[in-house]
Amino acid sequence: xxxxxxxxxxxxxxxxxxxxxxxxxxxxxxxxxxxxxxxxxxxxxxxxxxxxxxxxxxxxxxxxxxxxxxxxxxxxxxxxxxxxxxxxxxxxxxxxxxxxxxxxxxxxxxxxxxxxxxxxxxxxxxxxxxxxxxxxxxxxxxxxxxxxxxxxxxxxxxxxxxxxxxxxxxxxxxxxxxxxxxxxxxxxxxxxxxxxxxxxxxxxxxxxxxxxxxx
Amino acid sequence: xxxxxxxxxxxxxxxxxxxxxxxxxxxxxxxxxxxxxxxxxxxxxxxxxxxxxxxxxxxxxxxxxxxxxxxxxxxxxxxxxxxxxxxxxxxxxxxxxxxxxxxxxxxxxxxxxxxxxxxxxxxxxxxxxxxxxxxxxxxxxxxxxxxxxxxxxxxxxxxxxxxxxxxxxxxxxxxxxxxxxxxxxxxxxxxxxxxxxxxxxxxxxxxxxxxxxxx
Numbered sequence: 479x480x481x482x483x484x485x486x487x488x489x490x491x492x493x494x495x496x497x498x499x500x501x502x503x504x505x506x507x508x509x510x511x512x513x514x515x516x517x518x519x520x521x522x523x524x525x526x527x528x529x530x531x532x533x534x535x536x537x538x539x540x541x542x543x544x545x546x547x548x549x550x551x552x553x554x555x556x557x558x559x560x561x562x563x564x565x566x567x568x569x570x571x572x573x574x575x576x577x578x579x580x581x582x583x584x585x586x587x588x589x590x591x592x593x594x595x596x597x598x599x600x601x602x603x604x605x606x607x608x609x610x611x612x613x614x615x616x617x618x619x620x621x622x623x624x625x626x627x628x629x630x631x632x633x634x635x636x637x638x639x640x641x642x643x644x645x646x647x648x649x650x651x652x653x654x655x656x657x658x659x660x661x662x663x664x665x666x667x668x669x670x671x672x673x674x675x676x677x678x679x680x681x682x683x684x685x686x687x688x689x690x691x692x693x
Numbered sequence: 694x695x696x697x698x699x700x701x702x703x704x705x706x707x708x709x710x711x712x713x714x715x716x717x718x719x720x721x722x723x724x725x726x727x728x729x730x731x732x733x734x735x736x737x738x739x740x741x742x743x744x745x746x747x748x749x750x751x752x753x754x755x756x757x758x759x760x761x762x763x764x765x766x767x768x769x770x771x772x773x774x775x776x777x778x779x780x781x782x783x784x785x786x787x788x789x790x791x792x793x794x795x796x797x798x799x800x801x802x803x804x805x806x807x808x809x810x811x812x813x814x815x816x817x818x819x820x821x822x823x824x825x826x827x828x829x830x831x832x833x834x835x836x837x838x839x840x841x842x843x844x845x846x847x848x849x850x851x852x853x854x855x856x857x858x859x860x861x862x863x864x865x866x867x868x869x870x871x872x873x874x875x876x877x878x879x880x881x882x883x884x885x886x887x888x889x890x891x892x893x894x895x896x897x898x899x900x901x902x903x904x905x906x907x908x
Contacts, residue, residue: 488760490767514763517755520735540732543756543779543806544828545703548729552705564758566781566807570836591758592781593808613759621785 480692481662483684484508484537484644485671492519492526498672503531505681506671508664510537511558521552528557535559541589543567546575554582562587562611565594573605587611587644596635603639609663610636614647625656637661651680654687662692695907696877698899699723699752699859700886707734707741713887718746720896721886723879725752726773736767743772750774756804758782761790769797777802777826780809788820802826802859811850818854824878825851829862840871852876866895869902877907 485506489495495515503509509531511523516538528536538558542549543566553561563575563586572586579586587609588602602610612633614625625647633643642663650670657665665684674680700721704710710730718724724746726738731753743751753773757764758781768776778790778801787801794801802824803817817825827848829840840862848858857878865885872880880899889895 488763490763513758514760514767517731517764518736518767521733541756541758541779543728543804545729548703548705549732552729552733564756564779564781564806566779566809568806570838574835589758591779591783593810593813594781595808598808620789623785 479663481688482507482535482664483681483688484510484535484664484666486510486512486539486646486666486668487523487527487672488512488514488668490514490518492523495519495523496526496530499527499530502671502677502681503534505678506534508535508537508560508666510539510666513539513541516540521556524553524556524558537562537587539589542571542575544571546571547578550575550578550586554578554584558584560585560587560609562589564588565590565598565610566592569601569605572602572607576605576607585609589613596639599636599639599641603641608640608642609644610641611644611646611666612636625653630656630660633657633660651683651687654684655691658691694878696903697722697750697879698896698903699725699750699879699881701725701727701754701861701881701883702738702742702887703727703729703883705729705733707738710734710738711741711745714742714745717886717892717896718749720893721749723750723752723775723881725754725881728754728756731755736771739768739771739773752777752802754804757786757790759786761786762793765790765793765801769793769799773799775800775802775824777804779803780805780813780825781807784816784820787817787822791820791822800824804828811854814851814854814856818856823855823857824859825856826859826861826881827851840868845871845875848872848875866898866902869899870906873906 483506485502487495524538537560538553539562542563565588589611644664646666698721700717702710739753752775753768754777757778790801804826859879861881
């Protein structure tokens with residue numbers, strides 16, 4: 479399947495986020511209420527975005543570590559289709575969160591940071607979790623750390639376990655080809671779309687690259 | 694130093710949280726805007742709590758994994774004195790977050806989940822981070838996992854590295870003695886205080902136990 483295109487809304491206020499939504503929503507498949515936005519404005523952002531983009535997949539990027547049941551109920555009842563859980567969360571949290579997700583026909587995505595292992599990943603798959611987010615962190619990025627062969631090898635191994643990957647961290651149309659051997663489910667773009675003078679053109683450039691490398 | 698007493702506000706709405714604040718704030722040292730509350734109502738909860746409890750330490754339990762600079766600026770400018778960062782966050786995120794914390798004379802607390810190592814902990818200390826939160830997760834707790842000797846041994850090793858520990862997860866006055874050999878900085882209570890018919894009495898029971906085991 480062709481990778482989808484996701485806009486990450488990482489604004490600190492809802493009005494700025496809505497400006498981006500207004501400009502880019504017609505050109506993406508998935509709209510993400512980012513952690514920053516959720517923390518600054520609260521869970522209502524998810525309801526607002528879902529109301530404005532009823533036909534899009536809405537992701538609530540809570541990066542849940544604990545209290546999965548309560549957070550998942552909040553996110554999915556607000557209209558999220560996907561919600562993120564940090565890989566460092568206890569398996570009990572992942573299972574609880576997935577159960578709530580299932581009841582809303584939603585899914586959880588494991589966000590990969592730090593010392594996760596492939597043994598962990600096998601446990602996720604065994605528990606029916608099929609999505610993960612491979613992340614070049616904003617701060618790692620700012621510290622000049624790029625995509626390495628080690629990153630790509632890990633992504634490939636995760637794909638091979640049956641996990642659909644969302645890839646994020648300074649993704650541009652030029653970087654898409656880097657991931658051509660990986661089963662990418664979603665490319666997440668932030669400023670490459672939101673700061674583009676012509677978001678439609680920017681999205682088209684992403685799609686052209688995606689079409690070139692995936693059937 | 695004697696451990697402090699912290700109330701965790703993990704409500705899904707600000708009004709319920711304020712009801713608890715109103716009832717317990719005179720009996721605690723630290724008031725925590727929990728992850729659930731922050732996500733449900735947004736960062737304004739920190740400003741509201743700080744306004745109502747100007748003389749208390751306010752913790753913003755963001756469980757930051759990334760985007761440390763933006764999140765820390767939000768939390769500390771809203772009045773937080775401490776802010777949580779997940780142990781799985783890249784070291785770059787911890788360093789960035791700590792830099793912002795320093796500029797507000799605040800501190801960050803590393804929240805321990807999953808596969809952290811003592812090598813990680815040494816890096817935290819080396820970078821001037823002096824607090825961590827040892828957590829029996831809500832979901833782990835619900836799954837019947839208690840405090841083990843392994844937990845206590847890890848806490849002791851962290852103390853010995855110079856890290857002040859906040860201890861959380863179903864803490865009651867009866868469980869305080871479990872931690873008597875550890876350099877506990879804060880005991881975090883939730884329902885043991887907020888659901889008590891007489892919060893003053895419940896807090897006194899905590900203080901009595903603390904006085905018994907710490908000078």
